[in-house]
Amino acid sequence: MAAVNSIFRSLSEFIDQLSAIHRMLPWLLAFGMLLPLPQILAAVFNDYYVYLANRICIFIMLSVGLNIVKGFCGQVTVGHVGLYAIGAVSAALISLHLGWSFWIAFPIGILVAGLAGVIVGLPSVRLEGAYLALATLGLGESVRIMIAVTPAFGSSTGLLSIPPPTIGSFTFDSFEKYYYLVMPAAMIGIYMSFSILRSATGRAFMAVREDTIAAAVHGINVVKHKLLAFVISALYAGAAGGLFAHMPPGYIHHNNFTIIEMVTLLMMVVLGGIGHIWGGIIGAIVVTVIYDQTLEFYFYQPLLFGLSMVLIVMFMPRGIGGLIDRYLVTRKFIAVQEEKADAAS
Amino acid sequence: MIKINKNYLAGALAGVLVAGMAMGAMAAEIRIGITMRMVSENGQKYGQMVMDEFDMINKSGGINGNMIKATLMNDECKSDKGVANSVKLINQQKVHLLIGSSCSSVTLPIVDITAKAGVPHLVPHSTNSKITKKGSAWVFRVPVSGRYYAGVNAKYVGENVGKKIAYLCAADAASQNDCEAMQKQMKSQHGADPAYVAQVQEKEVDFRTHMQKIKTAGVDGIMIAALAETMARALIQSYEAGIPASVRRIGSSSASNSPVPNIAGDAAKGVFFAAAYAAADTRPVARLFNEMVKQRYGIPAPDHDFSQAYDLVRIAEIALGNAKLKLDSGSLAADRTAIRDAIANVKNYNGLGSGPISFCAAPTPQCRDGNRTAVLIAYKKGGKNYVTEVLARVTMPADFGL
Numbered sequence: 223m224a225a226v227n228s229i230f231r232s233l234s235e236f237i238d239q240l241s242a243i244h245r246m247l248p249w250l251l252a253f254g255m256l257l258p259l260p261q262i263l264a265a266v267f268n269d270y271y272v273y274l275a276n277r278i279c280i281f282i283m284l285s286v287g288l289n290i291v292k293g294f295c296g297q298v299t300v301g302h303v304g305l306y307a308i309g310a311v312s313a314a315l316i317s318l319h320l321g322w323s324f325w326i327a328f329p330i331g332i333l334v335a336g337l338a339g340v341i342v343g344l345p346s347v348r349l350e351g352a353y354l355a356l357a358t359l360g361l362g363e364s365v366r367i368m369i370a371v372t373p374a375f376g377s378s379t380g381l382l383s384i385p386p387p388t389i390g391s392f393t394f395d396s397f398e399k400y401y402y403l404v405m406p407a408a409m410i411g412i413y414m415s416f417s418i419l420r421s422a423t424g425r426a427f428m429a430v431r432e433d434t435i436a437a438a439v440h441g442i443n444v445v446k447h448k449l450l451a452f453v454i455s456a457l458y459a460g461a462a463g464g465l466f467a468h469m470p471p472g473y474i475h476h477n478n479f480t481i482i483e484m485v486t487l488l489m490m491v492v493l494g495g496i497g498h499i500w501g502g503i504i505g506a507i508v509v510t511v512i513y514d515q516t517l518e519f520y521f522y523q524p525l526l527f528g529l530s531m532v533l534i535v536m537f538m539p540r541g542i543g544g545l546i547d548r549y550l551v552t553r554k555f556i557a558v559q560e561e562k563a564d565a566a567s
Numbered sequence: 568m569i570k571i572n573k574n575y576l577a578g579a580l581a582g583v584l585v586a587g588m589a590m591g592a593m594a595a596e597i598r599i600g601i602t603m604r605m606v607s608e609n610g611q612k613y614g615q616m617v618m619d620e621f622d623m624i625n626k627s628g629g630i631n632g633n634m635i636k637a638t639l640m641n642d643e644c645k646s647d648k649g650v651a652n653s654v655k656l657i658n659q660q661k662v663h664l665l666i667g668s669s670c671s672s673v674t675l676p677i678v679d680i681t682a683k684a685g686v687p688h689l690v691p692h693s694t695n696s697k698i699t700k701k702g703s704a705w706v707f708r709v710p711v712s713g714r715y716y717a718g719v720n721a722k723y724v725g726e727n728v729g730k731k732i733a734y735l736c737a738a739d740a741a742s743q744n745d746c747e748a749m750q751k752q753m754k755s756q757h758g759a760d761p762a763y764v765a766q767v768q769e770k771e772v773d774f775r776t777h778m779q780k781i782k783t784a785g786v787d788g789i790m791i792a793a794l795a796e797t798m799a800r801a802l803i804q805s806y807e808a809g810i811p812a813s814v815r816r817i818g819s820s821s822a823s824n825s826p827v828p829n830i831a832g833d834a835a836k837g838v839f840f841a842a843a844y845a846a847a848d849t850r851p852v853a854r855l856f857n858e859m860v861k862q863r864y865g866i867p868a869p870d871h872d873f874s875q876a877y878d879l880v881r882i883a884e885i886a887l888g889n890a891k892l893k894l895d896s897g898s899l900a901a902d903r904t905a906i907r908d909a910i911a912n913v914k915n916y917n918g919l920g921s922g923p924i925s926f927c928a929a930p931t932p933q934c935r936d937g938n939r940t941a942v943l944i945a946y947k948k949g950g951k952n953y954v955t956e957v958l959a960r961v962t963m964p965a966d967f968g969l
Contacts, residue, residue: 270658370738371766378743471679475646475672520641
């Protein structure tokens with residue numbers, strides 16, 4: 223334990239030193255460290271793990287986005303997967319029918335999802351808690367049903383042969399190449415999330431989460447911030463959807479956006495820790511890996527996941543992020559005590 | 568103290584070594600990956616039957632002395648899960664042959680994965696005609712393609728039922744494909760436009776409004792294209808709405824699944840559909856198969872998804888037996904190519920299917936939709952002990968519906 227503490231402390235100090243030079247340096251270092259990951263995974267394991275890494279990056283974007291509206295702003299939404307679907311279908315349709323490049327289709331998909339975020343967020347103006355959850359659930363499921371019954375959106379056959387992104391003659395047509403698209407996107411998503419959390423908007427979100435009346439009394443426009451949280455969260459979902467649609471083999475189907483996917487996403491956020499950015503990331507990694515490792519026990523998989531959710535909520539309500547928080551607070555407390563003791567001696 | 572003769576000891580050690588090497592040589596295994604929809608009761612039984620059949624092959628000495636190692640995974644009929652399974656089976660398990668999936672919407676993206684990785688791919692149940700239209704050199708379809716079913720159904724309906732047909736189309740890939748193809752064939756064969764068309768949810772439970780509208784439209788027949796449970800509910804509600812038995816009920820290919828007569832009961836009587844296998848088939852091979860399925864899985868009259876899964880194993884067995892496999896650490900790509908070529912050389916396989924199954928080398932639907940014979944089946948009696956009869960057996964030209 224002492225060794226772990228020491229490693230954590232050294233790492234923390236090293237990051238602090240880097241941040242002191244330039245706040246982007248730790249991010250650039252992390253980016254540099256993640257660059258050779260596909261080659262390492264392919265060499266040590268196989269291409270399947272590169273595919274998993276790509277999926278994890280997409281899930282990270284989704285869970286980090288969901289954390290903004292649910293964790294930061296305290297709005298209970300169960301319709302996030304609908305926004306993910308909107309982003310995916312919009313980007314795919316633009317590429318397939320208009321023949322536009324991914325680099326145009328992708329941002330348009332994000333914007334369309336953002337607009338849809340306003341619609342999903344509107345009930346939050348009047349509803350709270352379970353009622354808001356029900357309203358967003360209905361909206362999310364309506365999106366899936368709309369896709370399922372509309373031939374133009376792929377209907378039952380799905381959208382096939384969605385072209386992979388290209389830059390000149392370079393095509394992101396393998397899992398390894400696609401990693402260099404989803405990994406930076408996830409990194410940017412995480413960085414933006416931290417930036418939002420530390421900004422006045424982020425603090426306003428948290429004020430709304432803690433007490434809407436108190437927030438309003440302090441001059442925070444509650445309606446605006448609730449809607450803004452939904453829109454930002456939708457932008458994340460739209461980006462994740464666009465990346466999912468264009469990832470080889472370039473196929474999406476309405477079955478990819480069911481309530482089960484939403485529950486899995488919630489599981490990531492709850493396991494990681496609601497309101498913790500790192501929690502969402504850890505949750506996305508842990509849930510994806512656990513899911514993968516239990517693939518062959520398919521009879522018991524839903525039971526395992528359901529039971530885990532119940533146990534986490536019962537015994538670890540603040541998730542892994544909560545545990546990390548507790549560790550950090552304890553470490554700070556010990557450091558302060560040590561400083562006091564040193565000063566006294 | 569027991570004295571051990573050095574010569575005996577050396578002999579014994581050599582024996583152990585030779586036996587070990589022989590075991591090592593025998594340990595070469597043919598790896599087969601399977602991804603199927605293991606969520607419904609029947610889905611689990613199809614998958615289990617494939618595993619059981621490979622196990623039987625192993626118990627009878629394997630294929631040319633090589634054992635089969637089959638890995639079965641559940642894709643829940645979801646494309647992302649199917650893609651993940653196939654990527655895992657291909658890259659991690661290094662399978663020589665991939666089997667999957669039960670659902671067309673899952674098989675469609677897997678075709679791209681197997682084509683890119685160069686892995687022979689046998690399709691057990693998916694009927695969507697787009698699967699073989701993708702032009703993959705690695706895919707082979709054992710079931711009858713949706714494009715053939717539609718032709719057979721439309722011919723029979725136009726000649727024996729009438730031309731005023733209502734369509735209820737569920738939102739799953741196979742049903743949509745069956746519904747669209749049937750409408751297209753009715754138009755091209757008989758010049759008949761649909762009298763009524765409605766899209767319904769994959770797991771819709773209430774069809775009463777549609778049934779009332781269909782009743783007032785005075786149609787000759789209703790085509791219900793849906794998965795088994797949904798179709799059964801729609802059939803019951805068609806009678807509840809007062810649509811007489813004289814208005815024939817036409818099922819899509821999933822009408823052959825046992826939940827349809829089990830759930831629909833008397834409402835299943837008279838429903839006819841095109842399928843790849845009739846449990847009423849009187850051939851000895853079919854009777855033996857029916858008995859085996861009844862004993863092992865408790866299904867009295869197996870549907871065509873059972874027969875297709877069984878035929879697929881037999882085709883795989885023939886192809887693996889004919890392929891010249893090295894099965895060493897460096898021969899994976901060559902072995903995969905050899906299996907693909909061996910499947911392409913399967914000609915006139917006569918199994919449980921309604922007609923012979925043949926493949927060829929060209930990556931075209933004509934070559935890769937192996938079974939072109941659909942059998943037209945009607946339920947004579949519904950319920951648990953349902954009874955079927957064969958109305959017709961039709962072999963379609965290879966390029967029909969393209």
